[in-house]
Amino acid sequence: MSLAEPHVISNIVVALLLAGAVAIFATARRSDLWRQAGRELIRRRPIAIVTITLFVCVALLDSVAWVGGGAGGGNALEQSRPRSVIDRMFAPDFKEKSYSAPLADVEFYGGADLTHPGSHLLGTDILGRDVLQLTLKGARVALLIGGLTSLIVIPLALLMGISAGYFGGRIDDIVFFVVSTLASIPTLLLLIALIMALGHGPVQVCVAMGVTGWVGFCRIVRGETFKLRELDYVQAARALGVSEVGIILRHILPNLMHLVVITFVLLFSGLVLSEAILSYLGIGINGSWGQMIDQARDELARDPIIWWNLVAASTALFALILSVNFVGDAVRDILDPKTLGERR
Amino acid sequence: MLAYIVRRTAYGFVVVLGVLLLLFALFFLYAEPIEMARRAVGEKAPPEVLEQWVVNHGYDKPTWWNAESPADTMLVDHFRSMLTFDFGRSDADDSPILERIRTGMGPSLALTLPIFTFGVLLGVGLSLFVAYFRETYIDRMGVVLCVLGMSLSILLYIIGGQFLIGKTLRWFPISGFDTSPAVVLRFLALPVLVGLVEGLGGSVRFYRTVFIEETGRDYVRTARAKGCGDGRIMARHVLHNAMIPILTRVVVSIPFLFTGSLLLESFFGIPGLGSMMVDAIHGNDFATLRAMVYIGALLFIVAQILTDIAYTLVDPRVRLS
Amino acid sequence: MSAPVLRLVDVLTTFPAEGRRIPVVDRVSLEVDEGEVLALVGESGCGKSMTALSAMRLVPKPGRVESGHIQLCDRDVLGMSVNEMRAVRGRDAAMIFQEPMTSLNPVQTVGAQVVEAIRLHERASFDAARARTIELFDRVQIPDPEQRFDAYPHQLSGGLKQRVMIAMAVSMRPKLLIADEPSTALDVTIQAQILELLRELQRELGTAILLITHDLGVVNELADRIAVMYASRVIEQGDRVDVLASARHPYTEGLLRSVPSSARHGEALHEIAGVVPSPLEWPAGCRFSTRCHRMEDRCVEAVPASTPVGPGHTVDCFVVADEVAR
Numbered sequence: 001m002s003l004a005e006p007h008v009i010s011n012i013v014v015a016l017l018l019a020g021a022v023a024i025f026a027t028a029r030r031s032d033l034w035r036q037a038g039r040e041l042i043r044r045r046p047i048a049i050v051t052i053t054l055f056v057c058v059a060l061l062d063s064v065a066w067v068g069g070g071a072g073g074g075n076a077l078e079q080s081r082p083r084s085v086i087d088r089m090f091a092p093d094f095k096e097k098s099y100s101a102p103l104a105d106v107e108f109y110g111g112a113d114l115t116h117p118g119s120h121l122l123g124t125d126i127l128g129r130d131v132l133q134l135t136l137k138g139a140r141v142a143l144l145i146g147g148l149t150s151l152i153v154i155p156l157a158l159l160m161g162i163s164a165g166y167f168g169g170r171i172d173d174i175v176f177f178v179v180s181t182l183a184s185i186p187t188l189l190l191l192i193a194l195i196m197a198l199g200h201g202p203v204q205v206c207v208a209m210g211v212t213g214w215v216g217f218c219r220i221v222r223g224e225t226f227k228l229r230e231l232d233y234v235q236a237a238r239a240l241g242v243s244e245v246g247i248i249l250r251h252i253l254p255n256l257m258h259l260v261v262i263t264f265v266l267l268f269s270g271l272v273l274s275e276a277i278l279s280y281l282g283i284g285i286n287g288s289w290g291q292m293i294d295q296a297r298d299e300l301a302r303d304p305i306i307w308w309n310l311v312a313a314s315t316a317l318f319a320l321i322l323s324v325n326f327v328g329d330a331v332r333d334i335l336d337p338k339t340l341g342e343r344r
Numbered sequence: 345m346l347a348y349i350v351r352r353t354a355y356g357f358v359v360v361l362g363v364l365l366l367l368f369a370l371f372f373l374y375a376e377p378i379e380m381a382r383r384a385v386g387e388k389a390p391p392e393v394l395e396q397w398v399v400n401h402g403y404d405k406p407t408w409w410n411a412e413s414p415a416d417t418m419l420v421d422h423f424r425s426m427l428t429f430d431f432g433r434s435d436a437d438d439s440p441i442l443e444r445i446r447t448g449m450g451p452s453l454a455l456t457l458p459i460f461t462f463g464v465l466l467g468v469g470l471s472l473f474v475a476y477f478r479e480t481y482i483d484r485m486g487v488v489l490c491v492l493g494m495s496l497s498i499l500l501y502i503i504g505g506q507f508l509i510g511k512t513l514r515w516f517p518i519s520g521f522d523t524s525p526a527v528v529l530r531f532l533a534l535p536v537l538v539g540l541v542e543g544l545g546g547s548v549r550f551y552r553t554v555f556i557e558e559t560g561r562d563y564v565r566t567a568r569a570k571g572c573g574d575g576r577i578m579a580r581h582v583l584h585n586a587m588i589p590i591l592t593r594v595v596v597s598i599p600f601l602f603t604g605s606l607l608l609e610s611f612f613g614i615p616g617l618g619s620m621m622v623d624a625i626h627g628n629d630f631a632t633l634r635a636m637v638y639i640g641a642l643l644f645i646v647a648q649i650l651t652d653i654a655y656t657l658v659d660p661r662v663r664l665s
Numbered sequence: 666m667s668a669p670v671l672r673l674v675d676v677l678t679t680f681p682a683e684g685r686r687i688p689v690v691d692r693v694s695l696e697v698d699e700g701e702v703l704a705l706v707g708e709s710g711c712g713k714s715m716t717a718l719s720a721m722r723l724v725p726k727p728g729r730v731e732s733g734h735i736q737l738c739d740r741d742v743l744g745m746s747v748n749e750m751r752a753v754r755g756r757d758a759a760m761i762f763q764e765p766m767t768s769l770n771p772v773q774t775v776g777a778q779v780v781e782a783i784r785l786h787e788r789a790s791f792d793a794a795r796a797r798t799i800e801l802f803d804r805v806q807i808p809d810p811e812q813r814f815d816a817y818p819h820q821l822s823g824g825l826k827q828r829v830m831i832a833m834a835v836s837m838r839p840k841l842l843i844a845d846e847p848s849t850a851l852d853v854t855i856q857a858q859i860l861e862l863l864r865e866l867q868r869e870l871g872t873a874i875l876l877i878t879h880d881l882g883v884v885n886e887l888a889d890r891i892a893v894m895y896a897s898r899v900i901e902q903g904d905r906v907d908v909l910a911s912a913r914h915p916y917t918e919g920l921l922r923s924v925p926s927s928a929r930h931g932e933a934l935h936e937i938a939g940v941v942p943s944p945l946e947w948p949a950g951c952r953f954s955t956r957c958h959r960m961e962d963r964c965v966e967a968v969p970a971s972t973p974v975g976p977g978h979t980v981d982c983f984v985v986a987d988e989v990a991r
Contacts, residue, residue, distance in 0.1 A: 180355075181362035184648070185641040188606065192625055193637050197370040269495065276497045277607060281625055293499050297611075300507055314500055322495040329491065479726060560725075562767040568723060569762075570782040570833060571755035573748075580781075584772045660772055660817045 007065040007082035014063040017147070037334050044330045048323040055139050055320050061085040062140040086136050091116070096128035102308050123308040126295065134292060135312045141288040142320060145206065145275045146268035152210030153267060154260055157217035162248060162256075164218075165225025175222070182215045188277070195283045202285045205278065209271055217263050221256060228252050258335040265328035269321045276317065289313040345656060345663070352652055356645045361423075363641045368422050371634050400433075431635040435628070441635045444620060452616030454532060455608060456601040459539035464594055467544060471551035472578065478556055486548070493545025502611045505538040535612040539605060547593075554589050558582045588659050595651040598643070668739055670841045670873040671697040671720060671758075676733030678712075678719045687944045689715045689728065691897040694971075697841065702867060702874040704888035704905070706881070706920075708941055712897035713877045714763075717843045720875070721760055722750050738840050756786040759834035763846040765826035769818040775829045776814030782833045801832040805862060824855035828862070835866055842867075843875045848883065860886055881924055885909065890977070893917050896941065896952035902971075903978030913980045913988075915957045951982070959984045 028034040042049055065084040083092065096115055099108035105117035114120075122131035164175035182190070194208035228234060228251070237247050276290030284290050296310035398404050405418050425432060431441035474486035558564070559582055567577050609618035617636065624632040656663045678690035689712045697703045705713045718724045720735055722742055735742035738757045742750070754760075762768045770778060779801065780794040789797070795814065802810035805828040818826055827847060834842055844863065848856035864887055867874055876887055884891060884905070891908040893901040893916065901914040912918050919937040939956035948954055954964040963983055971979040972986040980986075 177359070177362060180359045181366060184359055184363055184644045185366075185637060186600065186644060189621070189637045189640045192621070193367070193370050193633060196625070196628070196630070196633065273497050276499055280499055280607065280610075281622060283625065290497070290499070293497070293503070296503060300503065310503070314497075317497060318495060318500070321497075322492065325491050325495050329487075562762065562764060563770040565723065565725075566762060566768045566830070566833075567770070569721060569754055569760040571751050571753075571785045572781075573751050581770055581773075585770070658772075661819045 007067075007084075010063055010065065014060060018060070037331075040334050041327070041330055044334075045326050048326040048330075051319060051323040052327065055323075056143065058086065058136050059140040059143040062087075062137050084137075086133070090130060090133050094130050094133065096120075096124045098124070098126060098128050099306055100124045100128075102131075108306065122312045125292075125309050126299075131309055131312050134287070135289070135316050137287055138289040138292065138313065138316060139320070141202075141285055142272050142275075142317070144202065145209070145285065145288070146271050148203075148206045149209045149213060149271050150264050150267055152207065153213045153217060154264060156210070157214040157221055158253075158256070158260070160214070161218040161221025162225050162252060165222040166229055166244070166248060166252065172222075175218070179215050179218055182212070183219075187212050187274075191274070191278065192281070192283065195278070200283055205275070205283070205285050209274060213267060213271065217259075217267070220259060220263070224256060224259060225252055228255055262328070262332050262335055265324060265331050269324045269328070272317070272321060289317040293317070348656070349649075349653060352649050356649050359645055360642060363645075364423055364426055364638070367426075367634055367637060368419060371630050372418055372422070426635075426638050432631060434624075435631045437627075441632055444632075445617065445635070445639065448615065448617040448620050450616075451614050452609065452618060453601060454528070455535055455539070455614055455616060456605060458532070458536045459543070459605075460597065460601055462536075463540055463543050463547060466540065467547035467551055468590070470544070471548045471555060474548065475552050475555035475559065476574070476578065478559070483552075486552070490545045490549040490552075493541075494549065496542075498542050498607055501538050501542040502607060505534055505541075506611070509534055509537070531612075531614070535608045535614065539608055550593060551586075551590060554586045555582060558586045561585075584658075588655070591654055591658060592651055595647050595654065596644075598647045598650075667699050669696040669698045669736070670738060671695075671875060672734070672736035673716070673720060674734040674736075676716070676719055676735060677731045678715055678724055678728060679731050680728040683945065686731075689897050689944070690719055690730075692733070693894075693897070693899050695892050695899060695902060697873045697875050699840070700867075700871045700873055701889040702876055702887050704876045704878060704884040704891045705894060706878060706884055706891055707894035708879060710941065711894045713894050714845050715897075716894070717760065717845055717875060717877055721754060721758060721843065723754075723760070752786070755782055755834075755839070756837045757839055758841040758843065759837070759839040760843040760845065761827070761830045761834045761847055764850050765823050765830055766850070768830060769826060771818055774815050774817055775821065775826075776816075779829065779833045779836060783836050786837050797836065798832070801836055802829070805829075805832045805866075806858075807832070822855075823851050824859065827851060827855075827859055831859075831862065831866070835870060835872065838870055839872060841875065842872045843877070845877045846879070847876075849878070849880070856883075863887065881909075881921065893920070896944075896947060898952060898981065900953065900981045901979070903975065907975055907978045911975075913974050913978075913985045914953075914982050915959050915984075916953045 028038070062084045065082040065087070067082045094116060097107060097112075100106070100114055100120060100123055101108055102121060102123040103118055104114065104120070104123065106113060120130050120132070122135065124130055125134065160175050160179075164172040185193075190212050191208055194211060195205060198204040198208060234247060234251050237251060242250075275284050275288055276293060278284040279288055279290030280294045284294075290313075292309055292313035296313070299306035299309060395404075405421065424430075429442060431445075433439065434441055434444070470486075474483050477483050559577070564577055564581060567581050572581070606618040606621050608614070609616045610622045613619075620632065621636050623629070624636065673696070674694050675692045676690055676694070677688055677692055679686035679688050681687075691712070693712075693716055695703065695705070695716075705716065707713050715724065715728070719730050720737065720742065722730070722735075722745075724730060730743060733743075737753060740749075740753065740757075742753075745753070769775060776795065776798055779798040780791065783789055783794040783797055784791075787794075799810045799814055802813060807813050807825060807828050813821070813825070818829075821829070831847075842863075847863065848859045851859060860883060863874065863876075866872065867887075874887070876883070878884060888905045891901075891903065891905050892899050893908070893914065895916050901908060901912065901917045908917065909921065912921055916937070919935070922935040923937065925934060937956055938958075942948070942952070942955060948965050950966045951957070951964045951969055954960045957964065961984065967983075969981045969983045969986065971981050972989055974980050974985060974989050
């Protein structure tokens with residue numbers, strides 16, 4: 001099993017992400033503030049939190065894949081492909097020739113018998129793939145978009161914003177210029193230009209979204225750092241001889257964390273929705289819900305209409321985005337600096 | 345004040361140069377001229393035709409530096425042509441780009457101008473209403489509706505709109521465009537409606553926050569203490585102050601009047617600049633894309649300068665400092 | 666003697682916190698007579714501002730006045746309609762606030778804001794109101810009143826802004842002026858000027874003043890009577906001389922002793938042990954019991970009633986009540 005196989009890389013990345021997430025949780029739990037905030041969040045938005053957790057679990061299950069083992073059935077080619085945990089919930093050859101309605105026994109066009117009659121809960125799409133399976137796999141793509149891109153946006157914005165805000169002068173001029181230039185190009189246009197230049201793969205799309213996305217947060221970080229730099233205890237630390245880096249790490253950065261959390265949550269939904277638009281334009285990521293919705297345009301024009309593909313993808317997309325938005329609102333209220341210190 | 349405008353415009357120009365540099369890097373460092381020719385002319389074209397195409401479009405020159413005549417490089421060409429609005433011809437079908445931009449502007453504006461104006465009026469109106477009933481059920485419901493509205497992808501609004509109103513109810517045609525005054529409104533009605541409703545959630549949410557923040561300020565308390573009623577406070581005190589953050593958001597969305605909502609035009613078959621861009625993407629037409637992104641950025645920068653100037657008119661603290 | 670200009674009887678104002686409603690003004694009773702200055706004294710957070718806001722029905726949501734009786738210039742404040750209350754505010758009773766920096770509308774000229782205050786209650790032409798405003802500016806000692814009419818708040822110093830607020834407040838010659846820490850946010854030298862101005866206006870217009878402050882020096886300058894608040898209750902009330910010279914409540918005593926005085930030069934500064942408890946940790950009985958050096962068991966269990974200890978001088982304390990009985 002060579003290490004360069006995509007599914008092996010994916011497995012490793014997922015393991016690392018999980019380890020990282022556990023580490024973050026452990027650190028956060030030690031702080032009164034974050035524990036309180038977490039409890040408050042669960043108290044206010046239990047349904048949204050459960051929904052998001054479900055999506056995350058599905059995405060994680062779809063990220064762990066290996067070859068072989070499991071149920072029989074299907075030809076040699078299908079058996080030799082790496083299949084994730086989600087894939088293994090369905091038979092390896094769980095495909096039809098083309099469209100079929102949910103829980104139907106026969107094909108949509110022509111009425112021929114299906115290979116797996118009555119077992120496609122949400123029907124099949126134009127290539128005969130099970131729509132439920134596709135929808136579940138779409139969760140992984142959505143979380144990839146939101147997660148990977150945020151991983152690019154947030155550190156980059158923090159680095160540039162804090163440098164500009166803290167050191168000022170020439171560094172600030174440069175950062176401000178770069179930010180102004182990037183911000184001057186309407187986001188969608190810049191995204192398109194970047195993807196045309198970089199290529200259509202998932203990583204490239206995430207990088208493109210990252211490049212367009214860091215600018216907004218960078219501005220906020222820069223503004224906050226300006227304010228924080230002038231605070232009395234920062235001046236005191238400087239007078240005591242603490243190094244600049246020390247001040248940044250111990251005084252500036254922790255005070256930006258609440259902004260990081262708020263931005264991450266709000267950014268997430270924006271990114272997933274952006275990818276849907278990119279999918280429509282043909283430059284999105286393979287397997288995303290946006291792509292499924294894109295196919296719907298043809299399907300709705302037919303008579304009788306084919307609706308299950310669209311409904312499945314739309315519902316999943318809407319459920320995730322809605323939950324994230326609700327959580328984002330609550331997070332913003334809880335971490336509002338004005339009420340932050342008052343919680344007991 | 346004049347000095348400020350001059351300074352601001354000068355910086356804007358510097359940013360334009362920065363944008364051009366970025367565009368150059370994006371479009372010319374990755375594209376292979378022969379590939380572009382092949383895509384435009386055809387896979388099976390003979391090499392001489394391909395090379396002629398490359399020369400015609402100016403892609404044969406050295407990229408950065410020409411030892412013989414330093415000014416004859418793609419870099420210089422790029423800056424020169426963009427700054428003089430000499431966009432040349434499309435990579436896909438050789439049509440003159442500037443011409444197409446001119447013809448495409450009309451339909452785009454016809455679509456986005458109504459969305460913009462009605463959007464602002466409706467958004468401010470609804471949010472004032474909701475903010476007035478702050479902390480009551482009307483307000484809470486309003487916020488939930490806004491979040492719901494913001495969580496739906498614009499794709500779904502378009503598909504939903506087309507399906508419900510176009511196909512089922514048959515109130516308006518699903519797509520198409522005709523400039524004859526009698527019919528043009530019918531074709532615009534649905535896309536304008538969809539564009540309006542889609543943006544409503546986000547704007548009402550934002551304006552509401554602004555209004556609620558303003559009504560919580562000290563000067564409102566003073567106004568109340570001297571006997572102002574709620575209505576007067578909203579109209580005479582809060583509105584003017586709230587205009588300042590609202591102005592930023594409104595002016596910043598002006599460039600989208602031009603970029604014309606790629607999605608709406610494409611879905612509804614409106615032959616504006618947005619459709620042009622979508623075609624350019626599908627046809628790998630770098631020349632057109634480059635010109636369109638440049639114009640988009642230019643408008644954005646102009647809009648930002650206008651906002652800054654507008655601030656000085658609206659906020660006396662900026663004007664008199 | 667005529668009726669008091671302001672009369673609060675058992676006023677209870679609450680705010681929601683942690684699922685309960687917490688009293689920020691806890692059954693407060695006080696009176697301000699015509700033309701007199703009552704100083705409402707206490708530490709930050711003891712409820713003095715809220716008391717004033719309650720009297721004007723300006724308590725911000727989600728707080729509200731739950732019960733009690735408020736009489737303002739012979740009118741029942743809590744029973745009035747919204748429109749009637751609007752007419753009262755600015756005309757019969759006016760209020761000035763602590764932070765002049767943010768209390769004026771930044772996008773309107775100061776002159777326009779005072780003109781608005783006038784035209785809300787009187788039918789006056791803009792020119793007539795403008796002339797009145799400039800007169801008022803002159804009266805409150807704003808230099809160059811004609812030019813200053815067209816100035817924006819950010820162009821004026823804190824002291825000037827506060828003078829504008831005062832001009833606005835007295836424009837309709839109100840019977841009651843509520844001044845919430847009017848000089849606290851200002852420089853020391855300006856403080857004295859503002860207080861002097863208030864005193865002059867009070868004598869000239871016969872306005873009663875409810876003066877809210879934590880500064881005992883200010884109290885000594887202006888007040889006729891004093892009410893001391895602690896943890897949203899009034900614990901001592903009386904004439905200025907009586908309260909300052911012969912305070913009986915342990916808290917007031919402690920407060921007065923903590924003021925540095927040249928007479929006790931060289932001595933260690935006195936302090937009241939402990940800190941003000943948060944509203945969520947208030948004891949069931951007397952709220953000062955946790956820090957009182959004369960505390961007894963019954964102080965923690967029951968709330969002491971107001972006991973007269975002299976003419977017009979009351980104290981809420983079990984121990985003092987016993988002393989008086991003897």
